[in-house]
Amino acid sequence: MKYTVNHRLGFALAACFYLLVPAFAAAAATGPEPVAPITDQPTQDWKPGKVVWMDLVTGDLRRAGAFYQAVFGWNIAYSKDGTFADVRYENQPVATLSQYEDDQVPDGQARWLVSISVDDVKMAVELVSAAGGKVLEWPVELAGRGRYALVEDSRGAMFMLLHATEGDPPDEPSSSNQWLWAELWTENPAEDAAFYERVIGYSSSIVKDNSGDEILVLGRDQLARSSVVPIQLEGVKPNWLPYLRIADMEATVRVLEKSGGQVLAGPMTDSEGSTVAVVADPTGGVFAIQQRGELK
Secondary structure (H helix, E strand, C coil): CCCCECHHHHHHHHHHCCCCCCHHHHHHCCCCCCCCCCCCCCCCCCCCCCEEEEEEEECCHHHHHHHHHHHHCCEEEECCCCCEEEEEECCEEEEEEEECCHHHCHHHCCEEEEEEECCCHHHHHHHHHHCCCEEEEEEEEECCCEEEEEEECCCCCEEEEEEECCCCCCCCCCCCCCEEEEEEEECCHHHHHHHHHHHHCCEEEEEECCCCCEEEEEEECCEEEEEEEECCCCCCCCEEEEEEEECCHHHHHHHHHHCCCEEEEEEEECCCCCEEEEEECCCCCEEEEEECHHHC
């Protein structure tokens, strides 16, 4: 999917995708106060290859929290020490927001990080290194969450490996204001797919949409888990882009901009009737919003 770019803000999107230093890991390690589990109830069921969680690391936690609450109706529960917040929507876990200090990362840029479920974090980290990736933080236990590691793939796209203590969320259709999908933007989709096949155990396949465009999909256990596409905008480095499902693009964009957010690309409608835009929160966290055709 090619995006129509708001060129006035294009530089901001490029900056938000630049590689950031491992200080994100320090911000995510929120101290003795445990973060909430990624499931409402323990499942004790793990789904390797599934994108099971999203973390926003930001230099202004309160501003980010106010934005997501106003735009998407998320319930933001701040920790006692003010270093992170657990996020829920309609009583379901959605994300964690974490605070970092401005001097910990270049330009103070916020970032959404995807977490991919694995059976064995230590083994997955070893595979990352063997496949040409980089380990930014070695496996560590995070109270309330599970065992995780922060890594980069062979082209520098950052993501997290996670084995959740209480199991992974069930495979259920997403509703409005919840995460829908994750997409890897990269310079060479086929080569990068091979990296994730080796590390995560994915199988890759080419799927054609209604317009005939080919999409490289990563899956495991006969379930599609994410897609890999060529970088859509000039100056953007390889990165994971999370998609949030919404019910009304026009209304969401109106509230998003009123609340300090920016539309960086789009909105555009694809051949299947879905409308997509790439946006940023007021602290710089970039993500996509998608109105599915059946929700119109």
